[in-house]
Amino acid sequence: MTQRCRPSAASPPPTTLPRRRRGNALIPVILVLFMAAFWPSHAADKENLASFDKVWSTIKEKHWNLEKTGVDWIKIGETYRPKAKKTSTRGEMRKVIRAMISELGQSHFNVYGGDGFATLETALGDFTRGGNGTLGFEVALVDDRLLVTRVHKNVLDAESGIQIGTEILAHSGKKLKPVIDDMTELYGDMAQGRLYMNRTLNSLFEDSPGMDKELTTVTNGKEQTRTFKMHPPLGRPKTILNLPTVHYEYQSEVMSDNIGYLTFNIFIPDVKTQFDNETLPSFKETDGMIIDLRGNGGGIGFIAVALSNRILSQQSKLGTMSNQGGTLNFAVFPQKPIYDKPIAILIDGGSASTSEIMAAGLQDLKRAKVFGTRSAGAALPSIIETLPNGDRFQYAIADYTSVGGRHVEGNGVEPDEVTPHTATSLKAGKDAALEAARQWIKSGGQL
Template sequence: MRTPNALTLGSMLSRALFAPLAFLSLIVGCNSAAKTTATTIPAKPTHTAPAIRSVETFDAVWTTVRDTHFDKTMNGVDWNAVRDELRPYAIAAASQDEARAIQLDMLSRLGQSHFMILPRESAERSPTIESPEEQIAAPTDIAARASTIIIDESQSAAITETTSTTTASSTRGVCGIDIAIVEDEPTVLRVAANLGGAKAGVCAGWTLVSVEGLDAADALRPIRDALALETDMDSQHARSLRMELAGTGQSLLQGNTGQSRTAVFEDATGTEHKVTIAFEDAPYGSTKFGNLPPLPVEVDSRLIELPQTDTKPVRIGVISFNIWMTAASPAIDLAVDTYRSCDGIVLDLRGNPGGLGAMSMGVAGHFLNEPASLGSMIARDTTLEFKASPRKVSTEGKRVRPYAKPLAIIVDGRSASTSEVFAGGLQDLGRARVFGETSAGMALPAVAIELPSGDVLMHAVADFVTSNGTRIEGRGIVPNEVVVPTRAALCNGHDPAIDTAAQWIVQSTLLTRAAKRAKADAGVEAVTAPISLPSAP
C-alpha cells in the first residue's frame, strides 16, 4: 500500500459522507440517480433554449465526476459518450426540473450508489451551505438526557399533544416510529419510548395504511412497479429501489417540530387504528453535514434481563441510533459505559443509512483490545486505512478496559455505508457476530459540492473494502445468522433479530460461566487433595 498524502486524505476523510443516496433523497427531499419519478427528458433540441445555467451545471457535474471518480474507467462506462448523448438535452432544458432530470440520467449510467442531486430548495434550509464540516445543534443538557433515556426512560419529558393547526417550527421533528418493509408491507418495526408514536399508542407489527388521507399503497405503487420490472434483484438499481421503497414508507411519517399527523394503522387482526402523532425536537438535536440540510439525531438504548435456571440472569444492553454523526457520539459513548458490566451488547443498526465514515473507528474502539483495521478507503490515487484504536477512558474520564464480552450487530436492507463499514469490519475481525438481513451494499465515501445552479452534487470519491479485501458496494454485509422479521412476531411483542442475538449472547455467557466454574472447582480440588509426604528415612 502506497503512503498517502496525509493532508489530502485527511481532508477527504473529514468531508466524506457514507450514506446511501436513495434513502437520503427521501429524508431531505432531494433527488438520487435511482429515483423512479424523475422528470421526463425533453425532446432533442432543434434550437437553443433560454439560459437557465443548465449547460454550465451539466458540465460541472460531468467534469467533477470525471476528475474525482475513484475508478479511472468510470465503472466501465464511456463517460465521454454519455456527455455527447445528453448534453444537447441540457441545452434544450426549459426548467430546473428538466435540467435535474438530465443530470440524474447521466449519474445513473454509472450504476453506483452515492451519486445524487440535492435541489437548492432543500440545501437552503440551512444557512451554512458553503461549509464542508458537520454543523451540530444539540441540547446543552445532552448528558442529562442521555442518562435519562439510557437508565430510566420513564422519566423522559412528556411531549405536548398538538394538532395540525399548531404553529410548527422549520426544524425536522421526530415521532419515534421506525417503518420497515415486512412481508412486503410498510410495517412498524420499532417504537421509541416517550415520543409521539408511543404516546399515540402505535405498536410494533402494525402496518401503515394512510397518513393525512394519503394511501400508503398508492405512494409505494410506482416503486413496486419498477421493482417488478427488474430482472436482476441484486443489481445496484434494484438495491436502490428497495431502499427507496423502505424510505418512502418512512417519509410518510415526517413532520416538523410542533406539527402532528393523522395516520391509520392496521393491527394483526385487521382492525384499523386512527391516531394523531405529534412531532417534537429530536432528543439529541439535529446535525448538518456540509451542503446537506439538518437531520435529526436519535439514540435509544435499553436493558434486557433474561432469567436463567441455575445461575444469575443474563444482562444485555441494546443500543440503536439513526445516523452516524458526531452529535450522537456522547450518547453512544455513555450507553457503552452504562452497559459495560453487562454480559453482552447488541448494536442495532437497522435503518441506519450511514453518515461520517471516520466515526466508525471511534465506536469500534470501544470493543477492541488492540488496534485493528476495519478496512480501507481507496480513492483514485490514494488509500486510507480505517484503523481503530482501543478506547480506554470512560465518559467520566476514568481508566477502563475496552468491552470484551459478546458483541452482536443487527443490520437490514436499510443499513448502509458507515453502518456497513462498521459491521463488516468487526465481522471480518471476528469481534462481532452479525444478525438480521443482508445490508444495502451501498458503501462509497462521497462528498457534496455546490453547483452553478445552486443545487448540490453528492458524488462518490472512493471505494471501500474490509480488512480481508471484501468489497461492500453491490454486495452488502451478509449476516452470520439471517433473521427475517414477521408481523406475527412483532405484534406479539417479539423482535426476531433481537431475540436471536440475545440467545447467542445467553449461550456464550453460560458457556463462559460454566468454564469459570469448572476452573474454580478444579482449583479447589487441587488445594484440598491430600498431600503425599515423602517417607521417613
C-alpha cells in the same frame, strides 16, 4: 477526523430522499431526485447523445482509478458512441449507456429513467409536506404490507392503538398501496434502493410539530381511522462542523437477560463520549453487547474507529477508502478498557455509510456477528445527476474496501444470520433480529 462520506461542496448536489425518522440523524438527503416538475415522454436525439457524452465524460473525469478496472475507457467510448447515435428514444439510449457502464464491472454506476421519478413525486405530493415532527413510530414494508416496526413509548402510549405490527392502510383518506407500488417499481433495481425505500416510506409520516395526521390502521385485526398529533423531533439538536442541524438519539441499557443494548442514530463525537463514560461502565458485567445500527445512515467515519478501539484487542483496520486524492485507512488502535464479551450488530436497508464500515469491518475481523437484513450499500460518496434527456445517472467518486477485501458500495453488508421482520413476528410484538442476537449471546456467542 473524517466527515461522513459525502460529495464535496463543489460537487453537483447528490440525489436526496426524505429522511428516515431516526435518520433525522442523516445528514440531509432530501430529494433532488424529485426536483424536476416534468420530463418529456421522448427526448430529442441531441439530448440523448448529450446524455451519453455526459455519462462517459463524468466517469472519465471522476472515477478514482480507471486504470485499475482494466478497462480502456477511451476505446469503450469509441465503441459505444456510434451505437448511441443510432438511438431515437430515451429507453434505447438507456440500454446503450447501461451496456457501456457494465464494462466497468462495478455495481454503483447506473442510469435510471426520469419518468419513474416524476410519477413518484406526484404520488408523494398527496402525503408529504416536510417538517421534522414525528408521530412516534417507524415503518417498513414487510410481506408487502406497511407495518410498524418500532414504537417510541415516550411519544406513543398503549392508548394510541399503535403497536409493533400495526398495519397502516391509508393516510389522510388516501390509500397508501398505490404510492408504495410506485416506490417498489422505481427502487427495485436501483443501487441503494433499500435505503431509498426505507427513507421514503418513513417520510410519509413527517410533518411540522402540532399538525394533525389522519391514519387508517389495523391492529390485532381491528381497523380504525384516527387523527394523530405530530410531536417535536426526538433527540437533541446538534450542529456538527458546517452541516445542518440534526437530532441526535442515543440509548444504552442493560436488558433483563444481562445483555447490553446500544443504539444511536448518527456517528458524531457525542457517541464516543457517551460510549466511554456511560455505556462501557454499565456494560462491564454483561454477558454480551448488541449494537443496533438499523436505520443509522452514518456520520463521521472515524467515530466507528473510536468505538472499535474499545472492542478490538489487537491493532487492525476496518477498511480502506480510496479516491483520486489517495488512500485512507480506518486504522484501529486498542484503548483500555477493552470490552471483550460477545458482540452482535443489527443492520437493515437503512444502515448506510459509517454503519456499514463498522459492521463490515468487525464482521471481517471475526469480532462481531451480524444479524438483520442486507445494509444499504451506500458506503461511498454516491451522486445522482440529472442528464440532459431527463434520465438520472448514479455514480460513485471513491472506493471503499473492507479489511476482508469486500466492496460494500452497491452490494451492502450481508448479515451472518439473515433475520428479517415478518408479519407473524411483528404481530407477536417480536423483533426478529434482536431476538436472534439475544439467543446467540445467551448460547455463548461463539463465532
